[in-house]
Amino acid sequence: xxxxxxPPTAAASPRRWAGVLSLxxxxxxxxxxxxxxxxxxxxxxFTDHFGMTxxxxxxxxxxxxxxxxxxxxxxxxxxxYESALGxxxxxxxxxxxxxxxxxxxPYALGALMFVAVRFLLGASEGPLFSLKTMYVKEHxxxxxxxxxxxxxxxxxxxxxxxGLPLITYLVHRYDWHTSFVLLALLNAAIGLPLIAxxxxxxxxxxxxxxxxAPSEARxxxxxxxxxxxxxxxxxxxxxxxxxxxxYLWGSSSWLPAYLLQERHFSLAQMGTVSALPxxxxxxxxxxxxxxxxxxxxxxxxxxxxxxxxGTGSCVLLVITADAAWLAATGLVLAGGFWGLQGPxxxxxxxxxxxxxxxxxxxxxxxxxxxxxxAFMPTAMGAAIALGGGHGFGAGYALLIGAQAITLVCGAxxxxxxxxxxxxxxxxxxxxxxxxxxxxxxx
Numbered sequence: 001x002x003x004x005x006x007p008p009t010a011a012a013s014p015r016r017w018a019g020v021l022s023l024x025x026x027x028x029x030x031x032x033x034x035x036x037x038x039x040x041x042x043x044x045x046f047t048d049h050f051g052m053t054x055x056x057x058x059x060x061x062x063x064x065x066x067x068x069x070x071x072x073x074x075x076x077x078x079x080x081y082e083s084a085l086g087x088x089x090x091x092x093x094x095x096x097x098x099x100x101x102x103x104x105x106p107y108a109l110g111a112l113m114f115v116a117v118r119f120l121l122g123a124s125e126g127p128l129f130s131l132k133t134m135y136v137k138e139h140x141x142x143x144x145x146x147x148x149x150x151x152x153x154x155x156x157x158x159x160x161x162x163g164l165p166l167i168t169y170l171v172h173r174y175d176w177h178t179s180f181v182l183l184a185l186l187n188a189a190i191g192l193p194l195i196a197x198x199x200x201x202x203x204x205x206x207x208x209x210x211x212x213a214p215s216e217a218r219x220x221x222x223x224x225x226x227x228x229x230x231x232x233x234x235x236x237x238x239x240x241x242x243x244x245x246x247y248l249w250g251s252s253s254w255l256p257a258y259l260l261q262e263r264h265f266s267l268a269q270m271g272t273v274s275a276l277p278x279x280x281x282x283x284x285x286x287x288x289x290x291x292x293x294x295x296x297x298x299x300x301x302x303x304x305x306x307x308x309x310g311t312g313s314c315v316l317l318v319i320t321a322d323a324a325w326l327a328a329t330g331l332v333l334a335g336g337f338w339g340l341q342g343p344x345x346x347x348x349x350x351x352x353x354x355x356x357x358x359x360x361x362x363x364x365x366x367x368x369x370x371x372x373x374a375f376m377p378t379a380m381g382a383a384i385a386l387g388g389g390h391g392f393g394a395g396y397a398l399l400i401g402a403q404a405i406t407l408v409c410g411a412x413x414x415x416x417x418x419x420x421x422x423x424x425x426x427x428x429x430x431x432x433x434x435x436x437x438x439x440x441x442x
Contacts, residue, residue, distance in 0.1 A: 015198060016139040016148075022194035023132045023152040026095060029186045030125055031159025032166065033102065036179050037062045037118070038253070039167040046176040050111040058111060060381075064374050065115050066122035067249075071371035073126025078363025079224040081127050087135040087359070088199045090127055095195060097124035099187035106180045127359075129366050133346045134359035135199060143293060145350050150289020150343040157282035157339060160252060161275040168271075228360035231353045236409045240304060241345055241369035243402040243409075246376040247311070247338055250399055251277070253377035254384070254392070255331070262392045263324040276332045281339025289343040297351065303344045304410025310337030312403040319393040341406065348413075376402070 040046045041062070047053040081090035101121045108114035136148045170179045231237075255277075259270040288303055295302065314334035321327040346362060353361035380395035 018198040020148045022198040026191045027155025028159040032163035035163035066118045067374035069119040069122030070126045071367040073123035074363045074367030078127045078130040079360040082359040083224045087131045090131045091195045095191045103184035106177045130359040130363040133362040137350045137358045146289040146292025149346045150286045157278040161278040227354050228357040231361045240409050241365045242372045243405040245369045245373035246402040250376040277335025280336040284336040284339035285342045288340040301410045301413035307337050307341035308403040308407035312400045
């Protein structure tokens with residue numbers, strides 16, 4: 001008899017990695033969609049059409065309303081998706097609604113209706129990362145989730161880095177309608193087929209491990225959410241998610257203006273330099289996923305400690321540097337240290353959430369994280385306005401503050417790992433109600 005070990009995964013089937021790459025493509029499209037409006041508000045034809053030319057509050061509300069819809073849906077809809085639909089059908093529904101709403105957006109009758117469509121669009125995307133986290137949990141053993149988490153999350157950096165120049169080209173080469181049509185087609189022609197072909201549901205994952213479909217699938221929506229809220233260390237994980245997303249939304253919102261107005265880069269230089277931090281975070285995110293699978297489980301918070309110290313120090317260099325090239329170097333390195341932390345957040349949820357509630361637990365984390373972090377660009381704008389000649393420095397100091405929160409929470413998790421799934425050889429094992437019978441050796 002062999003000792004009790006992590007249940008065998010569907011490692012024999014390469015389809016699980018095809019699913020991860022499909023999720024990467026869907027996340028990439030979603031982040032191109034998020035930067036769409038950021039480019040469009042610089043286009044006079046777009047702002048004139050919806051009557052928002054010169055109205056900075058209304059223009060800023062387009063992103064804020066999207067994130068509010070996103071956060072509310074991630075919190076409240078994910079338990080429904082998890083208990084009734086599962087990852088595959090939930091993704092099909094989410095991306096289908098997303099494609100339809102994107103296509104309808106340019107035909108909204110006035111600014112108010114357009115803002116309402118933005119809210120619904122955010123709500124349609126809300127469960128995306130929770131469903132992605134569910135898929136990885138269902139198809140990979142606890143000691144090997146780092147790399148699929150990292151790969152599927154690469155769409156964040158890729159979508160942000162590619163989206164700005166792509167949307168800018170479409171708007172100036174064609175018109176603002178074209179960007180909406182293209183994004184709708186990307187979802188309908190690429191996103192939906194990839195999900196249909198390569199995303200396997202919970203039942204298939206369980207059968208691939210020689211198990212029965214989990215009974216937790218029959219749990220009600222309210223019960224699923226209540227159980228998810230009992231996830232150990234949920235408050236600390238939530239603070240880290242808020243701080244991580246605050247850095248993303250704050251830095252990406254003000255980076256073009258900072259490079260053009262504070263550091264006096266040309267428009268072409270700005271386009272290149274603004275993409276580099278996100279490309280660097282792409283590489284460091286994959287490194288973080290690799291380290292997660294190599295480190296003992298109790299050492300995982302080291303990524304938050306190292307990432308926060310590095311990011312905060314590099315942003316301090318950005319603020320204090322005299323030379324524009326040195327500030328740009330700080331921005332790129334900050335993106336690298338920030339990206340190191342990304343895969344560790346869903347991994348913590350996957351390892352600590354009660355069985356059958358991984359998607360809902362991450363929905364709480366991601367939903368509240370987006371709701372709170374949505375105000376970082378506004379807070380930075382206020383700091384920049386109040387800072388006078390050193391306005392951008394005051395705004396970027398708030399990003400250092402966000403990383404300080406990550407540092408404190410990461411150190412606390414490192415020093416007080418607390419209760420969690422049982423560990424064997426430094427790696428976390430899935431929590432079960434009763435000990436699993438040992439697997440016989442051949």
